[in-house]
Amino acid sequence: MNFVRTQMLPPQSPPVTERGAVKWLRENLFSGPLNTILTVLAVLTVYYLLSMALPWLLHGVWTANSLTECRTIIAANYGPDAIGACWAVIHARWYQFIFGFYPPEAYWRPILDFGLMFVAMTPLLFADNPRSAIKLVGVVAVLTVIGLSLAQGPLWLLALCTALMAGCFFLVLQSPARLLPVTLLYPFATIWLLWGGSIWGPVMMMAGFGVLAIVYSLLSTRIGVVMATAAGFVAACIWWLALDGAVAAALQSLIPLAIQSVPSDKFGGFVLSFLIGVSSIAISLPIGVLLALGRQSDMLLIKSLSVAFIEFVRGVPLITMLFTASLLLQYFLPPQVQFDLILRVVILVTFFSAAYNAEVIRGGLAALPKGQFEAADALGLDYWQAQRLIIMPQALKVSIPGIVSTFIGLFKDTTLVTFVGLAEPLRGITTIVRADIYWKGIYWEPYLFVGAIFFAACYGMSRYSLYLERKLMTDHR
Amino acid sequence: MAEPAMTNPADMSVSDEVAVQITAMNKWYGTFHVLRDINMTVQKGERIVVCGPSGSGKSTLIRCNNRLEEHQQGQIIVDGTELTNDVKNIDKVRSEVGMVFQHFNLFPHLTILENLTLAPIWVRKIPKREAEETAMYFLGKVKIPEQAHKFPGQLSGGQQQRVAIARSLCMKPRIMLFDEPTSALDPEMIKEVLDTMIDLAKDGMTMICVTHEMGFAQAVANRVIFMDQGQIVEQNEPKEFFNNPKSDRTKLFLSQILGH
Numbered sequence: 001m002n003f004v005r006t007q008m009l010p011p012q013s014p015p016v017t018e019r020g021a022v023k024w025l026r027e028n029l030f031s032g033p034l035n036t037i038l039t040v041l042a043v044l045t046v047y048y049l050l051s052m053a054l055p056w057l058l059h060g061v062w063t064a065n066s067l068t069e070c071r072t073i074i075a076a077n078y079g080p081d082a083i084g085a086c087w088a089v090i091h092a093r094w095y096q097f098i099f100g101f102y103p104p105e106a107y108w109r110p111i112l113d114f115g116l117m118f119v120a121m122t123p124l125l126f127a128d129n130p131r132s133a134i135k136l137v138g139v140v141a142v143l144t145v146i147g148l149s150l151a152q153g154p155l156w157l158l159a160l161c162t163a164l165m166a167g168c169f170f171l172v173l174q175s176p177a178r179l180l181p182v183t184l185l186y187p188f189a190t191i192w193l194l195w196g197g198s199i200w201g202p203v204m205m206m207a208g209f210g211v212l213a214i215v216y217s218l219l220s221t222r223i224g225v226v227m228a229t230a231a232g233f234v235a236a237c238i239w240w241l242a243l244d245g246a247v248a249a250a251l252q253s254l255i256p257l258a259i260q261s262v263p264s265d266k267f268g269g270f271v272l273s274f275l276i277g278v279s280s281i282a283i284s285l286p287i288g289v290l291l292a293l294g295r296q297s298d299m300l301l302i303k304s305l306s307v308a309f310i311e312f313v314r315g316v317p318l319i320t321m322l323f324t325a326s327l328l329l330q331y332f333l334p335p336q337v338q339f340d341l342i343l344r345v346v347i348l349v350t351f352f353s354a355a356y357n358a359e360v361i362r363g364g365l366a367a368l369p370k371g372q373f374e375a376a377d378a379l380g381l382d383y384w385q386a387q388r389l390i391i392m393p394q395a396l397k398v399s400i401p402g403i404v405s406t407f408i409g410l411f412k413d414t415t416l417v418t419f420v421g422l423a424e425p426l427r428g429i430t431t432i433v434r435a436d437i438y439w440k441g442i443y444w445e446p447y448l449f450v451g452a453i454f455f456a457a458c459y460g461m462s463r464y465s466l467y468l469e470r471k472l473m474t475d476h477r
Numbered sequence: 478m479a480e481p482a483m484t485n486p487a488d489m490s491v492s493d494e495v496a497v498q499i500t501a502m503n504k505w506y507g508t509f510h511v512l513r514d515i516n517m518t519v520q521k522g523e524r525i526v527v528c529g530p531s532g533s534g535k536s537t538l539i540r541c542n543n544r545l546e547e548h549q550q551g552q553i554i555v556d557g558t559e560l561t562n563d564v565k566n567i568d569k570v571r572s573e574v575g576m577v578f579q580h581f582n583l584f585p586h587l588t589i590l591e592n593l594t595l596a597p598i599w600v601r602k603i604p605k606r607e608a609e610e611t612a613m614y615f616l617g618k619v620k621i622p623e624q625a626h627k628f629p630g631q632l633s634g635g636q637q638q639r640v641a642i643a644r645s646l647c648m649k650p651r652i653m654l655f656d657e658p659t660s661a662l663d664p665e666m667i668k669e670v671l672d673t674m675i676d677l678a679k680d681g682m683t684m685i686c687v688t689h690e691m692g693f694a695q696a697v698a699n700r701v702i703f704m705d706q707g708q709i710v711e712q713n714e715p716k717e718f719f720n721n722p723k724s725d726r727t728k729l730f731l732s733q734i735l736g737h
């Protein structure tokens with residue numbers, strides 16, 4: 001049959017079932033009998049859950065002095081059988097969830113330290129993204145100043161802290177890299193701000209690293225990089241163990257510069273969680289990298305030590321390690337050495353997460369083609385240059401999801417320190433609050449509050465890792 | 478097979494200076510004797526083509542020259558430095574010897590320009606600006622200066638291999654090693670890479686190439702080395718090698734690769 005088209009057809013819009021919301025509904029929710037049943041069931045479940053939770057949430061009471069008062073207010077407003085959340089407990093005790101037993105007149109110190117934490121992280125998180133860096137530091141500076149103005153403290157102190165934050169903002173306006181000195185000083189500033197006492201303690205601790213640098217630069221050309229690092233490390237250890245304390249005490253008596261000292265047993269709440277979480281995260285990543293490299297090493301001793309460390313630490317539950325930190329470690333140390341409990345916990349949590357990170361990074365290393373190592377070698381790069389410039393940027397990029405998972409897990413695991421008697425927010429503080437005669441019987445509200453803050457922190461980490469993955473996606477474009 | 482333009486090898490000078498001296502070298506992979514009693518001298522400015530069936534040890538031989546593979550017996554002296562366990566010597570040799578791989582091995586997380594300037598900046602300690610100028614010069618030489626700010630993944634295979642050649646040249650090497658540089662390329666891209674290599678030969682670079690491109694061997698090589706079962710079976714100047722092979726093994730190999 002021959003056919004010749006004489007008139008071309010104009011395009012028509014698709015039938016109503018094939019476009020817009022109707023199409024979407026049909027394809028996604030009602031594509032077959034099974035799917036339709038599942039959709040209906042899901043809708044019913046969501047309705048059931050909301051019908052139970054919503055009244056409870058909406059009837060929430062924010063100001064009351066006890067659980068009984070909460071219940072009276074709810075009964076008065078919504079009838080005798082009504083249920084409702086008693087958020088008043090958060091309202092009344094929020095400072096304990098945040099600061100533990102930290103002295104209220106010193107609340108400005110953790111607040112300032114928390115603000116500075118973001119400032120210190122900025123050059124690492126947004127090294128080549130000045131716009132995000134400026135936004136982050138700007139928002140953090142404003143929030144910190146607001147937080148400080150709500151805390152107790154003299155006006156000159158607020159002015160000083162505001163000037164400090166403004167200075168940081170001024171630096172980041174020029175370039176995120178300008179904040180690197182803040183990053184380097186931050187660990188020592190944290191120790192001073194949180195524990196207080198003489199400023200010379202942290203300064204002399206810093207001086208130990210100075211000793212390391214001096215010894216290294218004197219020796220590195222003569223005895224090689226590895227030996228010079230080892231010698232510098234030994235010198236620094238001698239400094240810290242033998243001289244540090246005496247010099248700090250002498251300087252303190254000459255130039256007394258000290259703030260109220262706060263012992264470790266006053267620490268608690270989210271200050272403690274963030275202190276343990278952030279320091280462990282920051283230290284465990286480099287240790288994890290070194291362990292992963294050690295495990296790949298050709299040198300038998302380094303290889304077997306790394307393998308033994310990783311396998312042992314990964315094979316032991318974190319709780320065991322924490323009990324070791326709180327009880328056993330003291331037996332192995334000389335009696336006069338008093339090791340702070342928080343420090344011990346940080347060290348063991350760091351080891352724990354470093355062992356996991358090492359395996360995640362080893363996976364990243366294994367994913368790299370052998371040719372990358374060969375090309376770096378063939379160009380004459382030495383081992384550390386090749387690792388730093390070629391291997392690690394690629395291996396870490398592959399490992400980002402795994403590393404961030406480890407970090408999120410670690411941050412949530414900081415709640416386990418409750419078992420060695422530290423007042424972390426989830427169980428430690430909540431138990432204390434619930435033991436209060438006025439709040440006895442309260443159950444969901446503190447957990448929801450603490451859970452929400454943990455979720456916000458972990459979700460933030462997760463979003464950042466997605467951003468980083470997108471930014472580093474250069475190879476398959 | 479691409480047929481590069483013929484040039485007269487006699488135009489290219491070969492000096493008496495020795496670039497690579499390999500004496501009684503043996504290598505094993507575990508118990509497998511992969512290289513057997515290799516003796517080989519490469520003069521400065523010489524262009525050597527190494528060929529042979531797969532598994533004959535030719536890649537291993539060339540990779541011994543910058544110690545990507547370790548030899549267990551004998552002596553390898555590259556540019557006056559003997560390759561031993563001494564890491565300093567190895568790094569010295571590697572910075573003087575450029576290498577081009579079958580699979581390019583560009584660094585995918587760096588731009589083309591960063592790929593080219595990385596080693597000059599960190600190994601040669603050349604200022605960044607100067608290194609970038611050199612890099613742009615060599616990108617011009619391999620005829621892709623416009624790709625400088627792209628990433629390797631955005632380039633074709635032939636372009637990537639030319640970048641890899643330029644990356645080696647940026648270190649101003651005295652010797653260039655080519656390990657089957659065209660084997661992973663589509664046929665239409667082989668020519669652009671071979672042309673680049675011929676240009677390099679014309680500039681008097683000392684080159685050792687493992688390749689199956691017999692046209693290239695005839696065009697620029699001073700000497701063709703034929704390997705089989707880890708041994709050098711025959712070496713001769715290209716004309717003699719192709720027209721008048723001496724050993725039966727060579728005749729068979731040539732009939733197999735030139736036969737169709």
